[in-house]
Every structure is written in structure tokens, then in C-alpha cells.
Amino acid sequence: MNCTHCKSDKVVKNGYRLGKQSYLCRSCHRQFRENPQPQSYSAEVKELCVKMSLNGMGFRSIERVTGINHNSVINWVRQAAEAIPDENHEIPETAHA
Numbered sequence: 224m225n226c227t228h229c230k231s232d233k234v235v236k237n238g239y240r241l242g243k244q245s246y247l248c249r250s251c252h253r254q255f256r257e258n259p260q261p262q263s264y265s266a267e268v269k270e271l272c273v274k275m276s277l278n279g280m281g282f283r284s285i286e287r288v289t290g291i292n293h294n295s296v297i298n299w300v301r302q303a304a305e306a307i308p309d310e311n312h313e314i315p316e317t318a319h320a
């Protein structure tokens with residue numbers, strides 16, 4: 224593994240981000256990811272973003288946590304909502320304030 228910025232081989236593992244190994248270059252002190260694929264996210268990442276939204280996280284918060292543009296997240300949540308069958312939209316009648 225070499226740094227994608229300066230091609231140095233003095234790189235160290237720097238944790239995982241969005242399921243990909245992240246690296247830190249000790250020569251130029253920049254971070255990079257293995258096989259960067261911008262705008263291409265796995266089904267797992269999409270599902271995670273949708274779950275965060277359903278648990279009350281705002282789209283901007285999700286963007287800050289995952290680094291994914293909030294417009295992408297909004298689209299995924301919209302797609303997920305359309306995929307849910309009608310019977311799951313029932314609101315419990317026992318829910319009184």
C-alpha cells in the first residue's frame with residue numbers, strides 16, 4: 224500500500240470508514256482510503272443511513288457522521304419509504320400523549 228498523494232510507503236492503518244480501510248500517510252500526513260469510489264455506496268451503507276434517519280437523526284447529522292451528502296441520504300430514505308407495504312404504516316391507537 225502506497226500513499227495516493229505522495230506515493231510514499233510510510234502509511235499506517237487509520238481505522239475503518241464506511242466499511243473501507245482508511246490509511247494515514249506518515250510522509251505527507253494526509254488520509255486516504257483503499258480503492259476510493261466516490262458516489263458509490265453499498266446496500267449496507269444505504270441501509271445504515273436509512274436506519275439512522277428512522278431513529279431520529281437529521282440528514283445533516285448523518286452527513287457529518289458518515290461523510291455522505293445529505294441529498295443522497297434523503298433519496299435513499301424516500302426510496303425505502305416507498306418500498307414499505309401499506310400495512311406497516313398503521314399508527315397504534317393506544318399512543319396517547
Ligand SMILES: [Zn+2]
Pocket residue numbers: 226227228229230231248249250251252253
Ligand atoms: Zn503521502
